Amino acid sequence: MSYKKGVEVLPAHLLKEVQKYIDGGLIYIPKKSERVGWGHLNGSKKLLEKRNDKIFELYKNGISLDEIAHIYYLSEETIKKIVYGKKQL
Numbered sequence: 001m002s003y004k005k006g007v008e009v010l011p012a013h014l015l016k017e018v019q020k021y022i023d024g025g026l027i028y029i030p031k032k033s034e035r036v037g038w039g040h041l042n043g044s045k046k047l048l049e050k051r052n053d054k055i056f057e058l059y060k061n062g063i064s065l066d067e068i069a070h071i072y073y074l075s076e077e078t079i080k081k082i083v084y085g086k087k088q089l
Contacts (some may be wrong), residue, residue, distance in 0.1 A: 051072070052082045054084075055083065
């Protein structure tokens with residue numbers, strides 16, 4: 001992201017209109033393109049979904065929440081959230 005002077009990029013009439021709302025302040029103008037959700041670009045979301053699927057499979061196969069927590073180095077509460085979230089699907 002780079003800063004540009006409004007005088008250099010906006011028509012005078014538009015600049016005056018913007019100044020009515022934010023005179024002298026900073027404003028961020030996002031790109032037109034659709035915003036991509038968290039983890040879609042770098043694959044993090046898919047990795048977590050795969051991990052959570054494996055956790056749920058272990059649970060369905062009778063492994064205790066405590067054991068799964070130790071395997072994945074997560075708290076038992078986190079494992080519960082994953083398992084119970086998958087159960088509701």
